[in-house]
Amino acid sequence: AETITGGAAHFTYFASARLIDIFIGAGIGMLGIFFTSRKTASTRIPRIMMRPIRNLSQLSLILFSEKDQNSAQKLEVRLAKLRTNMANLRALYDAMLGEIPAKPHLIEYYWPIIYSLQRLAFLLELAAENETESLPKLSERALADLLYLFETLANAAGNLESTSEKNIPHIPGFIGIEQEIQALQKAFQSPRGEKTEDTDN
Secondary structure: OOOOOOOOHHHHHHHHHHHHHHHHHHHHHHHHHHHHOOHHHHHHHHHHHHHHHHHHHHHHHHHHHOOOOHHHHHHHHHHHHHHHHHHHHHHHHHHOOOOOOEEEEEEEHHHHHHHHHHHHHHHHHOOOOOOOOOOOOOOOOOOOHHHHHHHOOOHHHOOOOOOOOOOOOOOOHHHHHHHHHHHHHHHHHOOOOOOOOOOOO
């Protein structure tokens, strides 16, 4: 450009004009992110987190109760929903890491819960690979305690509340599942983030 104009316009003129354009464009982009999507992920996580917890509850009921001819089909449906909801939750958490401004208190609060949910989902999937007849059958009281525990955790997730420890029924041969449920309960008792409005209603 300087050569074409015969040296009438110096290189610094074009360079400075280009840099100004870049900074203006970047500023507009940052403002757009700040005002349109900076809170989208963090406000949706509580509601989305409830779904895999309830999936775990339903999956546990199928695994450790009396089986019928439709149990295998029900199991596949619940496993598919669990995988989908866990993937959505993890993607939402990853999106929250890029929010502006960052929310370290929520990041620290959610991660132990999500990590424990991932481990518990993995353990229940492993249990589902066994022959259904070989799985222990819990009593109605034990199943009720287990379902109550998961529902309490789902409500705590949705409201960003801590919860007291509930009784974990003994699951013969699956001590790892019991331990992970205990770890999940403890994760909900950690210092929690600030309660945010749920915009996903």
